[in-house]
Amino acid sequence: MSTPPTADDRLARGLAEMARITGGHTPHLDAVDGIAPDLARYAAEFAFGDIYARGGLTTPERQLITLGVLAALGDAEPQLAAHVRAAFTVGLTVEQVVEAVMHIVPFAGFPRALNAMTVVERVVAEQREQGTAPVPPGPGGERATTGS
Amino acid sequence: MSTPPTADDRLARGLAEMARITGGHTPHLDAVDGIAPDLARYAAEFAFGDIYARGGLTTPERQLITLGVLAALGDAEPQLAAHVRAAFTVGLTVEQVVEAVMHIVPFAGFPRALNAMTVVERVVAEQREQGTAPVPPGPGGERATTGS
Amino acid sequence: MSTPPTADDRLARGLAEMARITGGHTPHLDAVDGIAPDLARYAAEFAFGDIYARGGLTTPERQLITLGVLAALGDAEPQLAAHVRAAFTVGLTVEQVVEAVMHIVPFAGFPRALNAMTVVERVVAEQREQGTAPVPPGPGGERATTGS
Amino acid sequence: MSTPPTADDRLARGLAEMARITGGHTPHLDAVDGIAPDLARYAAEFAFGDIYARGGLTTPERQLITLGVLAALGDAEPQLAAHVRAAFTVGLTVEQVVEAVMHIVPFAGFPRALNAMTVVERVVAEQREQGTAPVPPGPGGERATTGS
Amino acid sequence: MSTPPTADDRLARGLAEMARITGGHTPHLDAVDGIAPDLARYAAEFAFGDIYARGGLTTPERQLITLGVLAALGDAEPQLAAHVRAAFTVGLTVEQVVEAVMHIVPFAGFPRALNAMTVVERVVAEQREQGTAPVPPGPGGERATTGS
Amino acid sequence: MSTPPTADDRLARGLAEMARITGGHTPHLDAVDGIAPDLARYAAEFAFGDIYARGGLTTPERQLITLGVLAALGDAEPQLAAHVRAAFTVGLTVEQVVEAVMHIVPFAGFPRALNAMTVVERVVAEQREQGTAPVPPGPGGERATTGS
Numbered sequence A, B, C, D, E, F: 001m002s003t004p005p006t007a008d009d010r011l012a013r014g015l016a017e018m019a020r021i022t023g024g025h026t027p028h029l030d031a032v033d034g035i036a037p038d039l040a041r042y043a044a045e046f047a048f049g050d051i052y053a054r055g056g057l058t059t060p061e062r063q064l065i066t067l068g069v070l071a072a073l074g075d076a077e078p079q080l081a082a083h084v085r086a087a088f089t090v091g092l093t094v095e096q097v098v099e100a101v102m103h104i105v106p107f108a109g110f111p112r113a114l115n116a117m118t119v120v121e122r123v124v125a126e127q128r129e130q131g132t133a134p135v136p137p138g139p140g141g142e143r144a145t146t147g148s
Helices: A010-022 A037-052 A059-073 A077-089 A094-102 A110-129 B010-022 B037-052 B059-073 B077-089 B094-102 B110-129 C010-022 C037-052 C059-073 C077-089 C094-102 C110-129 D010-022 D037-052 D059-073 D077-089 D094-102 D110-129 E010-022 E037-052 E059-073 E077-089 E094-102 E110-129 F010-022 F037-052 F059-073 F077-089 F094-102 F110-129
Strands: none
Touching (some): A094 A110, B059 B077, B059 B110, C037 D110, C059 C110, C077 C110, D010 D077, D059 D110, D059 E059, E037 F110, F077 F094, F094 F110
């Protein structure tokens, strides 16, 4: 078993990671803050402060895995919507997000992929309406280099 | 609906992709070749020829998603073992594979991550015994740049 | 294999158990009564008459397990809402219901727990509006003793 | 590994199968056609052109399996609604569709079956409103013979 | 809610159904008879006596659904092995069993189908060794007509 | 969002909780300590230090929920075996453990319950062989009062 980092700034680090990745848009966590404030704190501390903040993978790589896992799990629509938005925040393009969902078809089947793709389409449409559209896919689209 | 590419070489493309990614080591597909030869062919054609061969993501990025999805699904030990080996074949390090599994904990829980990590450990141990050990993690390890 | 109890009163026992536990509020069962009346009957006979009526655990203990299992399964929102209400009917407090959902995070991950907690919040809010609020959590709240 | 059929007409065969089975009513596929046109094409080619078009089982038998699998997976409501409609298109009765969902209770539990049965009820109600009601179950109802 | 049939012979009917369908080979139920004898009884009463004994579908049709559902659920290897054997007992051919598993690929993905097909292969091999081989698939094989 | 407790002793608290609940027997965590030492640490800190150490439920109540959730998830055999042992360590009887698994049948189906019950039987048999048998169920068995 490893030794933990000094934990004083664990929540601070988690909140900073969460803000960096989600752009502060976490309605799925805010929704339970009244009844179970510790649950949102654990998400900040553990999911973002402990796990997302680890080295070894770039943030876009972690976000691609998140998209695949949430799509494959199913029944995670609010979380998936928040993480599609986060994917754009950390520099992934629509094309990459679409591909991450497409990639799960052979492993988890069409229904899970179709439901997740519907969420992607909705988030992209919302962002286009709000004028915060991500870089469009296709020949002219700039593509984030996730490994650099 | 999009129009398909000419399909004459679809199986050929799938087999080439499968060989490139798995190094020809697919015991989980070979196991059913006697009773259901079409199933292994569909995996080659669809999973590798259609999906893995798509653009938009690098092969290491696709492999990271595969690892996360298989770990989160659970009950996919033979497939996960084959895809951990494939991860090393396409240039991912032990550290990156470990991180991909670690990343699922907040989304799919400890049991799925622990079972998957046990598979990672077993595959790494097997490869070290066979002298085909992947690049070890840590300061001296060369890390594949997945985005280039 | 064991021998069954005399089965004449099995449905009667199931309906009595169901009324005791749910307070007669089972919209998720009523919804299918038109198209598949046997399905609601099986739920009464088997889920309530056979399983809930067994000894060995107290009803509040069984209800805590039900909450954890439904939250972990996912995609069981109508059932979960009915069983959160039932939890209050059998004497569990808001705090205990919140803790049962919180407890699944390490095993089934944040998305399942967040979705379930959203259901808990909604049911509690509905009950407060209707003036049938359960005992509030916190220092002043009476806590059901589940083991006695 | 088997050899594939000539693939030139694979999409054509898939589209024909899809039209025959769904009656051209596939809102769950159309929904993602803007953002991921290949996904609907893969569903046509692979799910319908490769799998549904295989021999060895009748189409009604395949549709019964589809209903059971979608109900058991959970979180596949749009797909299940489309496939309940498809079940009627290929000649299954309301009774048979209800029984297929009922059959999953011992294997996948009441919540999955209840959610699926709610979808069946909704589709049947919609079709009755539109005057395209399937053959009603019961003594007077003609029953499709699935094995011929 | 419907009214139940007289229940005096419910266990007897379940045991008869179970014997007819499984040929008396239920190691996955026998395994827990020491520690939880009621669990095997519930399976006989409810799964076989209540559900399998219902009308509206033929037994082979029900068994095809069982195979698809167990394969899609995953982690049900002992149950799947018993139900593959049962499929042959009720007159399904190897080809039909293979097709039932193949049919789940688009809905539940390759890993679940591959694991299930491995179980089918193992059961068929065991039965061939024991001289109780089911009717082989192919041109010369007699095919059960499931709808009659 | 709530404020965290001082975190200096979070790992210490987690390790103490883990020792108290599991009796120091955690082979499923030890198995990955070589390849991913942080994973076992996170389990100690988060699962035991953060979640199990919360108030609002007794430890036996939390353990009953754990058993139900692990059984319902499936594919968690090593974790389930460790938590059945832990259940006895925190004072639950064989009867209560059997009932917790039995209780999931209506919600998650027979296959998950049968697999989990097989694990319970194996752990009980191992403990009886080692002379560390838990209190047997039945008339003479002392029953832990979980709510006091």
